[in-house]
Amino acid sequence: xxxxxxxxxxxxxxxxxxxxxxxxxxxxxxxxxxxxxxxxxxxxxxxxxxxxxxxxxxxxxxxxxxxxxxxxxxxxxxxxxxxxxxxxxxxxxxxxxxxxxxxxxxxxxxxxx
Amino acid sequence: xxxxxxxxxxxxxxxxxxxxxxxxxxxxxxxxxxxxxxxxxxxxxxxxxxxxxxxxxxxxxxxxxxxxxxxxxxxxxxxxxxxxxxxxxxxxxxxxxxxxxxxxxxxxx
Numbered sequence: 001x002x003x004x005x006x007x008x009x010x011x012x013x014x015x016x017x018x019x020x021x022x023x024x025x026x027x028x029x030x031x032x033x034x035x036x037x038x039x040x041x042x043x044x045x046x047x048x049x050x051x052x053x054x055x056x057x058x059x060x061x062x063x064x065x066x067x068x069x070x071x072x073x074x075x076x077x078x079x080x081x082x083x084x085x086x087x088x089x090x091x092x093x094x095x096x097x098x099x100x101x102x103x104x105x106x107x108x109x110x111x112x113x
Numbered sequence: 114x115x116x117x118x119x120x121x122x123x124x125x126x127x128x129x130x131x132x133x134x135x136x137x138x139x140x141x142x143x144x145x146x147x148x149x150x151x152x153x154x155x156x157x158x159x160x161x162x163x164x165x166x167x168x169x170x171x172x173x174x175x176x177x178x179x180x181x182x183x184x185x186x187x188x189x190x191x192x193x194x195x196x197x198x199x200x201x202x203x204x205x206x207x208x209x210x211x212x213x214x215x216x217x218x219x220x221x222x
Contacts, residue, residue, distance in 0.1 A: 004155075042117060042212030043156075043200070058209075090155065101146070102210070104155035 003027070006091050006105035013112050019078040021108050023091030030095065032074035033102065034058075034066060037088040046089075049074055081112045115139045117213035119201050124219045125191055133186045133199050133216045141206025147175055147186045148200040150215065156200055159186070188218075196220045 007022035025032065031050055035043040035058075045058030047066040055066050063085060067075045074093075078085055088109050092102040116138045125131040137145070144163040148156040162168055162177035162184060174187040188195055201213040 040121075040214055042214045043202075043210075044212075045209065101158045101161065102148075102156075104157070106155050107153075 004093055004103050004105040006108050008108050011110045013081050017081050019081050021076040021089055023074045024072050025093040029093035033092040034076045035090045083112050086112045115211045117211055119213040119216045122217045127191055127220055127222050129191050130189050135184045135201035137182050137203045139203045139205045139211055143204040143208055145184050146202045150198045191220050193220050
């Protein structure tokens with residue numbers, strides 16, 4: 001079974017802090033994604049990556065950056081957290097050249113005070 | 114703009130059948146996905162449709178009409194464990210997924 005693991009299920013941070021969210025997948029997938037999920041809204045794509053050291057902006061990249069130094073690991077970075085970044089963050093991976101079926105991690109619920 | 118519409122919430126009875134609709138307007142079409150998400154858990158893949166018609170997988174079926182921009186997910190013989198949110202997503206011309214807000218399905222005994 002594909003496993004996508006996110007480092008923290010719950011985080012509480014203060015405004016202005018730097019936040020790292022880590023995601024690791026164990027199935028050698030090429031594609032990795034970071035989404036945020038908010039009530040009443042569909043999943044919104046923050047960043048994605050089709051290969052090591054490669055990154056592409058999604059629909060809402062402002063205030064975020066990413067890093068993919070190894071194929072299995074995709075990190076989301078909030079340089080200076082703000083209260084409007086309080087959300088559920090979902091990491092996902094997929095095998096195909098297109099998006100294909102996504103395999104999601106359990107999610108990281110971030111609260112910024 | 115791109116848009117996916119699905120009902121916010123539906124209620125059904127254990128043992129019954131429920132149909133969750135999804136309509137879409139997107140820049141191109143390369144397939145439609147349904148995912149299930151239990152509260153506090155990760156979304157999991159249910160079905161994929163790229164051609165018109167019905168795809169059946171056990172108690173779950175998914176239908177697609179590309180000309181109408183319409184899909185539905187049909188759940189038969191409902192069980193309490195089917196209480197979850199059901200997410201509709203369309204793959205656009207760039208193979209990016211556009212997501213609906215999800216339908217929360219409540220199953221009553």
